[in-house]
Amino acid sequence: MFIEKDIVQINDRGSDIQVVEEQVRYFENGFPFLQLSKAATVGDGVIRLTDEQIAQVISDFDKSAADGEIALLKFVPASGAATRMFKSLFGFLEQGKKDKSVEEFFAKLPDFAFYEDLKTSLAADGSNIETADEKTIVSYFLTNKGLGYGELPKGLLKFHNYDSRSRTPLEEHLVEGAKYANAGSNVQIHFTVSPEHRDKFEKLVVEVLPSYQSEFGVRYIVSFSEQKSSTDTIAVNLDNTPFREKDDSLLFRPAGHGALLENLGQLDADIIFIKNIDNVVPDRIKEETITYKKALAGIVLQYQKRIFAFLEKLSGQVDASLFAELDTFFQKELCVIPPAAFGSWSDDQKKEYFVRKLDRPLRACGMVKNQGEPGGGPFWAENADGSSSLQIVESAQVDVDNEDQNNIFKNSTHFNPVDLVCGVKNGKGELYDLKKFRDPLTGFITAKSKDGKDLKAQELPGLWNGAMADWNTLFVEVPLITFNPVKTVNDLLREQHQ
Numbered sequence: 311m312f313i314e315k316d317i318v319q320i321n322d323r324g325s326d327i328q329v330v331e332e333q334v335r336y337f338e339n340g341f342p343f344l345q346l347s348k349a350a351t352v353g354d355g356v357i358r359l360t361d362e363q364i365a366q367v368i369s370d371f372d373k374s375a376a377d378g379e380i381a382l383l384k385f386v387p388a389s390g391a392a393t394r395m396f397k398s399l400f401g402f403l404e405q406g407k408k409d410k411s412v413e414e415f416f417a418k419l420p421d422f423a424f425y426e427d428l429k430t431s432l433a434a435d436g437s438n439i440e441t442a443d444e445k446t447i448v449s450y451f452l453t454n455k456g457l458g459y460g461e462l463p464k465g466l467l468k469f470h471n472y473d474s475r476s477r478t479p480l481e482e483h484l485v486e487g488a489k490y491a492n493a494g495s496n497v498q499i500h501f502t503v504s505p506e507h508r509d510k511f512e513k514l515v516v517e518v519l520p521s522y523q524s525e526f527g528v529r530y531i532v533s534f535s536e537q538k539s540s541t542d543t544i545a546v547n548l549d550n551t552p553f554r555e556k557d558d559s560l561l562f563r564p565a566g567h568g569a570l571l572e573n574l575g576q577l578d579a580d581i582i583f584i585k586n587i588d589n590v591v592p593d594r595i596k597e598e599t600i601t602y603k604k605a606l607a608g609i610v611l612q613y614q615k616r617i618f619a620f621l622e623k624l625s626g627q628v629d630a631s632l633f634a635e636l637d638t639f640f641q642k643e644l645c646v647i648p649p650a651a652f653g654s655w656s657d658d659q660k661k662e663y664f665v666r667k668l669d670r671p672l673r674a675c676g677m678v679k680n681q682g683e684p685g686g687g688p689f690w691a692e693n694a695d696g697s698s699s700l701q702i703v704e705s706a707q708v709d710v711d712n713e714d715q716n717n718i719f720k721n722s723t724h725f726n727p728v729d730l731v732c733g734v735k736n737g738k739g740e741l742y743d744l745k746k747f748r749d750p751l752t753g754f755i756t757a758k759s760k761d762g763k764d765l766k767a768q769e770l771p772g773l774w775n776g777a778m779a780d781w782n783t784l785f786v787e788v789p790l791i792t793f794n795p796v797k798t799v800n801d802l803l804r805e806q807h808q
Contacts, residue, residue, distance in 0.1 A: 311552065316560055323562065324540030332750075333543050333768055337550045341753050343709040346718045347698050350688035355645050355700055356677055356724055356785045359605060367608025368601065374611060378494035382607075383579035384487045387570055387773075388465040388480070388511070388587040389504040389537060395467075395799050396452055396460050403448045414800050416444055422802060423468040423476040424457065431456040463507050463587075466514060469802060470592045479796075480511065481518055482590035488526035489596065490603040491583055498531045501587075502573050505536050535576075541569035543768040545758070553765045561760060568753075568770030571777045574734075575744040581607050584730040584774070588796040591806050595791060602788045606674040606731040609784060613643075617668050617782070618737035624665050628657065636664050644782055649696030667697075671742045671781045675702065675774070676729030676788035680722055686775055687722035688785045694749075700783040702726045702775040706754050724785070727793035730774055732781075744777075752776025 311334065312320070312327065320327050352358045359367075374380045393400075399415065401407040419425060419439075429439040431450050439447065450456030459467055468476040477485075480501070487497045503511050515532050523530055542562035545553040553561045574582070583603060591599065620639070623632060640646045646667055652660070677688050691701040703719070710716045734742055753776065754769040771777045794806045801807065 312560075316552070319560055323542070324538070325542075325562075330544050334546060334550065334552070336753060336768060337546045337755065337766055340755065341751055343712075343715070344701065344703055344707040344752065345692040346703065346708065346715055347690040347692060349718055349722045350645075350677075350690055350700055350785055351723050352787060355690055356688060356787055357609075358787045364601065364605045367612055368604045369608075371604050371608035371611060375493045380493060380580040380611070381498070381578070382491045382493040382581050382583070383498040383500060383577055384483065384491040384583045384585070385574060385577065386465075386483050386499065386501050386585060386587050387567055388463060388501040389507075390464055390587065391504075392462055392464045392467055393460060395464065395796065397798070399448050399452060399799065400460065403445060403452060411798065411800055414803070416447075418803055419447075421808065422799075423471045424451075424459070426476075427468065428457060462510070463504065464796065465501065465503075465587045466507070466510055469590065469796065470807060472593075478514065479587050479590050480514060481522070482592075483585075483587070484518070484522050484530065484532075485526075485593065486585075486590070486596065486599065486603075487530070488522070488528050489600045490607070492526075492528055495528050496531060497526075497528045498533075498579065500533045500535065500573075500577055502570055503534050503536060508534055508536065535573045537564060537569050538572050541565055541572055541770065543770065545760070545765045545767050548764055548766065550766070553760065553763070556761065561765070563758070563767050566754070566769035567773045568748075568777045570773050571744055571748060571770075574773070575741075577734075578741060580733065580735055580739075581610060582732045582734060583607070584728065584732065586728045586795065589727065589729075589794060591791075591794050592808075595806060598789050599792045602676060602729075602786075602792055603731065606676055606729070606786055606788075609674045609786060610672055610731050610733045613674075613782075613784065614672060614733050617672065621665065621668050621737055624661060624668075628661055633657070633660055633664075640664075640667065644784075645690070645700045646782075647690075647698040651696070667782070669736060670747055671744065671778070672733040672784070673778060673781050674731045674784040674786055675726060676792065677724040677785050678727050678788055678790045678793045680725045681790065683725050683727075686726040686772075687719075688724050688726065689718070689722065693779075694751075700785055701779060702783075704754075704772065704775055707752060707775070724787065725793075726774065727788075727795075728774060729788060729792065747780040748777045749779035750776075752779060 320330055350356050398411045402412045432439050452460030465480045469479055470477050487499045491497055519530055543565040545561040545563050547553050555561055686702045686704045689703045690698055692698050708715055708719045748771050752771040756767050758765050758767045
């Protein structure tokens, strides 16, 4: 399938020929659907915390963080372009299409945090924002003639107004970090960015960091990484042969947020908070976000202690009472159901099973009540080893043509807003190799085109579903107010963002 120059190209990218060949086989054979057992609900896979429980786990977390017992890090995927935020405005600029969202944009223009910058940009060229025609305003807003927002990532756009200044999402994450990712006054934050925008992110950090360090009395340690080209996946024609560029080279495409597992796996921290770049709110309603982020971290620490204690017991003499205790802990709390043959296994087999299931990364995932948002939800699902466990499941992983599976998926009561707190070290303080806990059979195949030719592309298992499929998982109900993504520019007009 591949000739010598293909192999040279693959090696030069840092890829592995065997991995690329495996990707082609996935195109040929497809990915199997996940088998759902039932939706995870409150009391049956989703934890609803009482006020007393929240207070206790936050107290434990705050003590560990203040004492410097744990290293904390905030991980923010921030490479996404803002282009889709302005779809209607681009339609207006390029084709003169004016829908209700465009009308709302102009009607409430002064309410946006970027208004003063746009006004200044127009004035620099002798235009008045109050008298300029609408296409001129949009042109200065979207293109490099002015602010260039149509070509920037979301993290660099001005989202929120304050008395002294306006803030970008990057800055809101700095503020959040000081509130819950603060370990002994050190705040580590890592942003994954696209190569073409990295210098702009770094420039903004240099500009704003001194004032935020002074305001919150912390020391920020901000780092960046880019999605590695070695994680890109090969594209194929509709007959599953490699798609070739005009120069006959192979085409590789970015493989979705699942590729960020490589970036995540290289970060050294005990507890890692994961949250999307655009899910931020002004200070006046940050309190619940901070409360529940700390609560999720406290739960991770609480369960880690119990897991490490069980592993210590398993390193010595074991008996039936320990197995019974572990079975109850797994089924009732970690929500892992053993294979049907478990009862007939020998003690050695049971011990090996429990050690393998305990000795893996742990995540607590915030879940909001389902409001009809597209995306993944919490379910009980069957695993390749015959066990069942909690999984975040996307619609593409479900056989919706199967009535039973479709009904289970539609009956989900909660939604995953990408709100995770992860424990990525074992009881000895060693980092897990996160790639070992990914389910390679949970990738996606999508239809794309290049140079007018149809092709098939492949995404790696998603960062918070298939890439973490073999983690121990806790689903925790969190308030809807903690989920405020910005998908279109007019979302910034919602009360939560004003």
